[in-house]
Amino acid sequence: MAGEILWPVALGIKLVYAGAIMGGGVTASGAFWSLVAALALGLLPGVFRPERQPWVRFGMNVAVSALLFADLLYFRYFGRPMSIYALLQVNNLGGLGGSLESLWSWREWVVWADVPAAYVFARRSCRRPKPSIPALQAVFFGLVAAAAVGGIWALMAVRTAPAEAPAAFSGGESRPAVGRGAVQRYGPLGHHVVDALAILREGEAAANPQALEEIAAWFRRHDPELRDSFDNPWRGWAQGMNLVLIQVESLHNFVLDLDIEGIPVTPNLRRLREHALYFPHFYPQTIEGNSSDAELLSQTSLYPAARGAAFYRFAGAAYPSLAKKLRAQGYAVLAVHGDRASYWNRAKMYPGLGLEPFVSLEHLEADEIIGMGLSDRSLFCQTAERLTRTPEPFYAFVITLSSHLPFELPEEERTLPLPPELDGTIVGRYLESIHYVDRALGEFIAALNQAGLAERTLIALYGDHDGLLWHKDRDAIEAAFGGPIDFEAWVRTYQPVPFLIYHPRLAGETVATIGGEVDIAPTLSNLLGLPASAWAGQAMGRSLLAPTPSYAVLPGGDYAEPAFIDPDGIRPALPAWAEEALRVADLIHLTRYVERTIEEGAGAGDDRSEGREP
Template identity: 35%
Template sequence: MRGLAALGLILWAGLVLAAPCPSGWRVEAFQPPKLVWATAQVAFPVEVTNTGDQPWSSQTSDHVSYHWRDLSGQVLVWDGDRSELGGTVNPGETQLVLVRVRVPREPGVYLLELAMVREQVCWYPPPSGRARLAQVRVLPRLPFLVGGLGLFTGLLSLVVWKGRRWASWLVPVCTVLWLAAFAWVVGQVVVVAAGRVGPPMPVGMLWAGGCLLSLALILLPARWWPRAATVLAFLAVVLAFADTLYLRFFGSIVSFLAWQGAGQLGQVWDSVRSLAKPQDLWFAVLGFCSLFLWFWPRWQEQWPFWPRFLRQAALAGVLLAAGWPVVVAVRGVLRDVQGAQVFSYTMRMQELGVWGLHLLDAARTWKEAVGEGLAPEERRQIRNFFAQRARTTPASGPAFGRFAGYNLVLLQVESLQNFVVGLEVNGQEVTPFLNSLRRRGLYFSWVFDQTNQGRSSDGEFIALNSQHPLGEGAVAFRRAGNRFMALPNVLRSRGYSTLSAHAFERGFWNRAVLHPAYGFERSFFRRELGPGEVIGWGLADGVFLERVLPKLQEARQPFFAFLITLGLHHPFDEFPEGRKSLKLPDLGDPALANYLQAMRYVDGALAAFFEGLAGAGLADRTVVALYGDHEAGFPLQAPLANLLRIQWSPQQLTALRRVPFFIVTPDASLAGEVDEVGGQVDIAPTLLHLLGVPRPSWFVGRALIPGRQGFAALPDGSGADNQLLWVEPFQACAERLSLQGREKSACQPLREAVAVELAASRAVVEHDLLPEIAGP
């Protein structure tokens, strides 16, 4: 278990000896832009000279990088993006490097420090020559974007009102021009307000999307265009605001399928409200700008029908020609075989723009609705994937079947993220009971959260079905009619009775429909569990678990019970004072403090539940497992970074996406930490392994057996194995344990394995292929 960590350190030490740290370098020219836009990605040339005694090259993983500091010199971002040298630089040689820099999100004055790094070895010592520090002012985009649009709207309104007497055609032309420009600005505002850092979206694609939106006006009489444009613009603002909130939480735009969960908006309103920020008031300003057109004069066209028709047809042709590039780009994505493996629409944002993404979403949704399904070759590839997976995961090992015939209790704990396990604040353990389980049972410390937009429903779907969630939307709504062959069904076929319990409404995440389909014979929700103390949305975890114990005592043995706690849910804005037991300092974020209090409370509730099992005489014949349903949703900003004493980096973001997984058995000798990499898809196979049930051939996951080659595929295309970590959105490769950067090529096999697994699993869910994969 720990051997891999020691092996990693030995290999790292060997690499250090093989490639010592370079001794010197000099900056010849370093002149970054003095003014940059927040969240942008900028590039500028830098000349560096090798003054050391060894060459720099891609073979030794040498890169130019940077650090961001505040004016006092304190580091804000240490691990900047890497820029390639472009070839081998021998001692004494000078190289011109194009340095790419991601600009901070917040406006202000910063110090940009040029740096060089030899990956996994060291950061170069400070350079000689010209200063490596430059002062950069980061400007906010939103005031300029929205203010510019307001000025444009005012000027255009003036032109329309002043010129309507001598050129009536100004009204329709200006209306079309304004709507296209409005859509262009709104598309930019979405990216900036959502905090997406990266290269700017293509201006042409944003403009093309705006022209396609304006094309809708052609279907109406011209005299209605100004007011129709007002309505379209207002709807665009509403959609853009929804996209912004969705991007902040899920990292994706709001798809057509995501609206299927709109009925739950009332229950999650606090979470939605917590995502809003003061800068979102710019959307209100945009809405106000759209009202100007409502008061534009109507175009009183006196021309005969055919000339009027020809003029509108000509205008439609111009708009279609201007918008055609985004249509061509969307068609290319749909036809591209690799396009089917795009893990998130947001990954196409730099290519298509916001409106192009919505067009792609609409096209894909329509294609799915009227499509013919998978081609025979695609079905063959999927069957081969599962057949190969079955051959490489035999039912064997010393722990296989050790607890055959035992009861199984599986707890899904709301928002339980791995960093709280073992965390101490001011000498206080946040989760003392879970900490004790690390010695009392098996603790899997490198299990990744693999949920996507379905959040908690994805968590239970993955854990019970050993399949990946959909790339867009939630299985709970999109594929509730599938033929599932989940863990409860498998255990029922082995003579187990099955039950589930959740202290909230039965309709939430469509559980009243899904749980019977998963194979649960009985389910207990708010109505069956009765009233009691409420924390957050439903019964407090302590009350909930206390109410469930009699149900377990009454169940026919062996039984499988799936228990879903609710606890304190995102946004963690309130927690009862009487339930707070930690004495916390000012963490800089009240929500984070409430989250830690909630984790301490649920920790105590779990301790009481384990005692209750023992008191009921069930502990000696019951395997108890628990896991976190998904990460808590805290951004890696100052409060969390200071609490965990870490710094922001792409690989750190991904490494934090872990949830604890515990298994406690009646055999006290089966205990210790397992640090092989896995995901939530591995939970069901691991539990079946202990119960002596062979892994079903349709499961994606594999039993988390110490010493196996670990692997986890994440919904955005990122992934990890026991050695490496791949971060798809940032195209970053790193060592799993040290998080030191590696060449992208080192992660290429991992990246390909992630793509293959996600594509196969999602196809099974999308096309309801489980019976075909399982066979007769």
């Protein structure tokens, strides 16, 4: 009898505990629904025969504990509750061992505290003779439990139903019943119920016959902004040049001007900046797909899917992309990354982005491993050698890896002198990793120079997302650099990632235009001489080589809170038109809009205007 009573009590305590951590404290609504869920689950074993009930309770205890443990670990890493779509990314865990171990603490393990006692109760209960239980009583318990669970589901469905026709959810606070808000209202298990309901509504949105016209109408309104942004003196400056686009793991912009003990953290990036177009007010716009979202943004000029990673959810779908448009202009294309091809599902997603061939760890010499994969030094060395054998003009997309969390380098590669207060801290390890990547990048540029490629090659570089996070590392940054950091200061100083476009004949120029990763492909297309019409009806960004408009939309996601940035300031609430853009982007993914409405190569015209001579 003790097991029957203690099981729902222990479950209720665990649910309230996990809800308090993920919801930012105990809420009356979250605690109430957690206790209701505990009571409903406590009744479920009653549908089984008496001799099986103790092990059913134990099995349910283990399952709920495992779910809450995963929830808490995910929350500790990303600062938001885990979604069902995150389960699609379980393949990524293979290379994240060090990252996950660095996050474990006693707070996550608390949810397992009662499991040993539950096991003892289950064994003892099985040894005792069980009184017979009428079949009708078992049916009664089953019906009560089913009604309780069904009632919870139905009530949440009613309370989270949108007032208008079903539509895809966008990021941030426009999804009040998803994420942390759902945990606060309905508890951890209720969050997963609401999450499932949101997935069902996504299907309804994709099937809406008006969705395609809504997307087309949005592009008709946006295309004039795109077209006007291409009308600038830089248009066609790099026409016919090779392009190397480098996505640097976890690279913040603030490190470019940071010295530690008198030593620049990024001396090579500083030197590149002297001959580059440099965009210091440039923001990551990833949501739940993290690095893969950054790749999607830079290649397609589309905002990511609002939920989950597009690289998993829409693998195999065709997208308009920078690679496809350059290939249509006669470019050879290749992508290079030092991790296995299956990580972030790149092997299945890259063909739809035109990123073929894809040179992954399986096709590289694994002569130096750091962290999750091939060291950036080896990656850049082997990439430079491949480029000497690649027909020109070429487009190479290179994704680095060595500065991935937990920022642990071999001792011999830790060449940045750290003061005692930084040594061994997450901030110190991060700076050491970035210093290493900067050194590898310098060797890559030197190799291109030695091969005679530098004069014919435009090199663009950006950070994929932040490495030090607002919700997790703010205290460490405050301790390292002094002074409290509020949300606005964080977004202004620590949120930006660098975007720079280097060529040895460029005079260094700082571009004040505010933008984000969705603007990379149009900006590079503008420089390379592709017309705005190549992206008409396809790109959600614009060229940053025009001074206006100047803004960035941060959708909010695993690595950032929602925000809107323009010359007037930083606002945590997104304007209605930005929310609409994110919702339309989600519809583009859900409806496979490109496959259904845009022919391959459409719009790749040749209406180029005069621009600066290279």
